[in-house]
Amino acid sequence: MTQDPAGLFEPVLHQAEVAGPVAAPVSGVDPTRTPQPGGTGHPAGDHVEVIPPVIDLRGLSRSFPGDPPVEALRRVDLTVQRGEYVSIVGPSGSGKSTLLHILGLLDRPTAGDFLLDGVSTATVSEHERARLRGGRIGFVFQAFHLLPHRSVLDNVLLATLYSGVPRAERRDRALAALDRVGLSHRLDFMPTVLSGGERQRVAVARAVISSPHVLLADEPTGNLDSVTSTGVLDLFEELHADGLTLVVITHDAAVSARAQRQVRISDGTLSEVA
């Protein structure tokens, strides 16, 4: 696919043209948007559709068996619309990780429902959940989770294996993703020789290559110094500006503050930060 970069992304350009006249602030944060549950459509849209939120938690609880049982999440409600940049901030032990695992379809709630793109995930099979993870969810971990024996390019390509990206497009997409995170010059490097910031950028490239509906970041800057943290958060902001939905889970208020919308979690309950 020599013409791939053009052909691959052609639809988006088309979309852009259609939307051309509608101006948007360059800042990346859309002031006209408010995080209201069920808020869909656009007044200027000529083909109004009802777009379900990417993430819709309804009375979700998760408790771990024990004596007494540990209630990590208690009847949580959360709606994340497309294109939102949400941070979930809370101290350790507040249920952050449990929430992330459930959002990432790695864990199942004990009660309540999680609608991903408006579809309930309560009853889907383990196989289907794996599929959804591969196709709709991108993960960025605190510990990067790069394969140490594989090159940067291979690490990014890894995500295409399971998400169903056509083989012919994989390489071009990976190159584009790495270019996007500014690591085109590191394609054949091993992750072990990269700096922490670079590693996290590789992880971000890997997370976005399969064009997920939502990017889940678990303490993405936990292993980084403040300078590289800023770099990664800048990257998140750029991705958000490009339309990516982001959910960042952190205990760091500074990281949380970069998000467009902040949600606080404590003792298994969520509350919006004004």
Added chain:
Amino acid sequence: MLRRLRAPNVAALSSAISRMRPRRVPGPSRWPLLRRTPWARRRAAAVTAAAADERLGFDRFGLRDLVSEAAHGIGARPGRLVLTIIGTVLGIGSLVVTVGLAQTAAGQIARTFDAVAATQVVVEPATARTQGGERATGTIPWDVEDRLSRIAGVEHVGAIATVNVGDLRITAVPVNDPSAPTLATPQVMATTPGMLDAVRGRIVTGRYFDAGHDERADRVVVLGARAAQRLGVHRVDRQPSIFIGDRSYTVIGIIDDVKRRSDLLDAVIMPVGTARADFNLVGLEQAHLIMAVGAGPVIAEQAPYFLEPNNPESITVQVPPATSTVRENVQADINAIFLALGAVALLVGGLGIANVTLLSVRERTGEIGLRRALGATKRNIGNQFLMESGVIGLLGGLVGAALGVAIVVAVSLSKEWTPILDTPIVVAAALLGGVIGLCAGAYPALKAAGVEPITALRGGT
């Protein structure tokens, strides 16, 4: 349409990744991967295409990905790979060597144990070194056929002697043509009537002479096939004659395909009686016997007494060596031991693979968790580890089979044997390694598939 507000941003950034964000597809299905099809077409068929494309399946961890990931997994630790496959290499190698050497030895025995060699006996007068060179110390009596056929186990007897015809010419027609090129004269041999059977010859046409011709000293000859060709005799029904000097002899038969004394094919063969009468033959040189299998020791002991009762040492008898059944039994035992050793080595090799793969699963829980988070199903993970151990086993099998073949060839070379080894056995041995790898990998693969992504992702790299 929130995204549309952002669209100029996209254009402004004009970066590749910006076009990779998720997009909505009208209709109930919203798979993000539809990007593959052009936008216009996709919109038209979006509702059904989404489901259809998903069903048709994109390249979601196909066989090629599986093999490639397994190869990377194996190749990541070459040192460990070598240690892992040693057991399989030894097992498969010893199997191939055992089978190969058994086959080679069997081929070797079959070579020496052909029916002709095993049942052929040659009786000759003993020779002694004297001043005048080597001379026979005994003689084979003229009635050798009668004498030796009485020994139990003797089936056919014949004796032979070379006839010295001096410088007499042997021709098919008595034409004295000085300009004709002088051809090499065929050898003249005298045999007893039983010689044809004793050397397992075949009559091409006509017949061999019998005891009557011998007793009467009839002037008849039988031609070897090549001699007949040289003399221009092709059929005997018109009773052609050949001339030895100026005496004519009737050709009564042509023989071919003798298994011993193939010089008979180039010879003019006459009865012993005729040779004694016409050429003063003084003695027989050699007697050939065909015996029943296993009669060798009896014949070797008794034949000299039947021929020279007063001086049995003057007769030498060459009998084929008896094949030792004891040796064969020992060989079979050794084979069984080697096969058992090979089986044990294979078992150990399989356990080694299982052990290392299990270790590898433990070490790579982080990787497994990551892959699960990236969308790998349990089956994907299990298959990957199964494939890795299968490939390790197959590698061991290939190396072992190759080493085994090399050893069989080297041993054969040193013993000057012809190495014999069935190719299917070598291929099967290599594949057996793969099967063992798969079996060994089953449990670790199950373990890997059962790894909980949450716990796996919590720690590690």
